[in-house]
Amino acid sequence: MNSKLDLSFYRRKDVVKIANDLLGKLLITKINGIVTSGRIVETEAYSFIERGCHAFKGKTTRNAVMFDRGGVAYVYLCYGIHHLFNIVTNEEEKADAVLIRALQPMGGEAYMMQRMKTKSLKRITSGPGKLTKALGIDRKMNGIDLIGNQVWVEEDDFVIKRGGILKSPRIGIDYAGKDALLPWRFTMEGNEWISHV
DNA sequence: TACGTGATCACG
């Protein structure tokens, strides 16, 4: 119960399956002793073989950690404002990753609200840019080990009912042409914490 | 529907 996911989970070859499997798990951060966590309710898969992925055109300074072996974080700044958190998967040079897009708060809510400068829990982690801010994730964590003690994912006893996971096209990647139509976004059906699009 | 915001990338 509540065991940390290990490298064998992250280093599997099928990033689409991993994105599906991450739903219902707990994402946890511990920063300066402050623990915050949330249930993963929305993910997207990205693979170096398709145009939606940062790694499609090869290694650059930004995407370099995507080419590491699975089990590390890929964090980058989007639109100059938002930090986006991804989990690198697959083996070395197979640059796949799962973007975590939304969480249901499961612990440390007071700290999350403090970081978000709000007194309300409403939609506090309902989007990829918001959840990183609420959990204190930023670019300093790019490349960090996910079996370490700062950011990790745990199993939970939460069970998703049969048919409770929906697939849809990924958000905000119109530049990817026909690859933008791949049904690689996974959401927990009916969950109120899913990002609104 | 509009745009802030700044690192990064592809040029040259």
Place this chain on the structure above:
DNA sequence: GTGATCACGTAA
């Protein structure tokens, strides 16, 4: 060097 671009969020 320089300009275009961007896996978003919020206000309006």
